[in-house]
């Protein structure tokens with residue numbers, strides 16, 4: 518805020534509580550809204566009592582503000598809209614929320630996070646210009662966290678990449694003989710399926726495909742929309758009987774341009790992409806998935822593929838399940854060589870949430886926030 522500009526009106530306890538509720542509402546749709554964000558909205562009457570609420574359920578469905586306005590009906594006039602993301606100002610598949618709020622006669626808007634996209638941003642300015650009181654940044658951190666996959670994708674113009682691994686305390690992901698099942702216990706493995714359900718795609722390299730024959734679907738009682746399964750298999754050697762080619766979800770097998778194209782069962786796809794000595798161009802793969810509307814990918818192995826993403830600076834978050842065991846130098850490292858020759862070239866993260874799951878530890882690591890918002 519520049520000098521001389523009026524201070525924003527203080528946020529009331531009711532608005533603060535409503536924002537916490539809106540963040541929880543938004544989280545209900547995590548994993549279902551791509552290419553859109555998760556958004557929650559609560560409408561408060563002048564006395565602070567809630568008169569309507571809603572959340573965005575998925576692309577093509579009403580935005581959170583519109584759901585809340587519908588629930589409130591005539592009670593929206595003069596109300597305060599509390600919303601986790603700056604109301605959009607653009608005409609997409611549904612109309613601009615800033616206009617819907619104005620049309621309903623909302624007097625005040627309290628939001629958490631600025632919309633970083635050039636096409637949807639600007640809603641706050643539009644509302645202010647029309648005489649609505651607008652306060653941004655309320656519970657920003659909580660709302661950012663709830664929407665971090667989409668916000669990271671919007672800022673970088675590619676899907677947010679979460680690298681997930683199960684390892685020992687000495688950073689080994691498999692024993693010398695290649696066995697890796699199971700390093701962690703059932704609680705950690707079940708949590709890995711919850712993680713899958715919140716991502717648009719799950720990726721593995723052909724090394725993991727050959728050694729583990731993973732299914733990459735949702736199990737352990739986790740329901741929801743199964744993620745797109747993506748396998749990087751330069752030479753197209755995947756077997757038709759591979760579990761990842763069952764009909765639980767579509768699978769994309771990524772091969773090098775010019776490679777022989779494997780014949781896949783119906784419902785699955787071969788995608789040919791440029792390749793160099795180090796493998797398939799993972800930045801090009803991210804660009805292609807983004808073009809298809811995917812906003813988050815879960816990288817599930819193995820060490821070589823993770824190193825390819827590290828080399829290109831494409832790891833945004835890490836979820837590590839650490840077992841209280843050691844395998845020693847004979848075990849396989851969780852991360853292959855990605856070119857770090859000095860401490861300065863190491864891959865540094867900041868610790869996020871940490872908690873114990875059964876006998877294991879679950880750690881979330883994040884890269885430092887990017888300074889400038891890049892347009893998508």
Ligand SMILES: NC(=O)c1ccc[n+]([C@@H]2O[C@H](COP(=O)([O-])OP(=O)(O)OC[C@H]3O[C@@H](n4cnc5c(N)ncnc54)[C@H](OP(=O)(O)O)[C@@H]3O)[C@@H](O)[C@H]2O)c1
Pocket residue numbers: 681682683684690691695696697700721722723724725726728729749750751752795796797798799817818819820821822823825849853
């Ligand atoms: N504990 C865990 O969380 C966990 C998770 C997953 C895997 N694992 C273990 O990890 C081991 C497999 O890992 P891995 O490192 O050998 O194999 P990987 O990373 O799964 O796959 C590497 C292979 O993928 C293909 N590829 C295509 N493009 C690539 C690119 N840009 N960068 C890297 N690879 C690319 C290459 O094979 P082509 O040339 O044939 O295409 C490459 O050899 C297994 O023992 C498995 O059990 C453990």
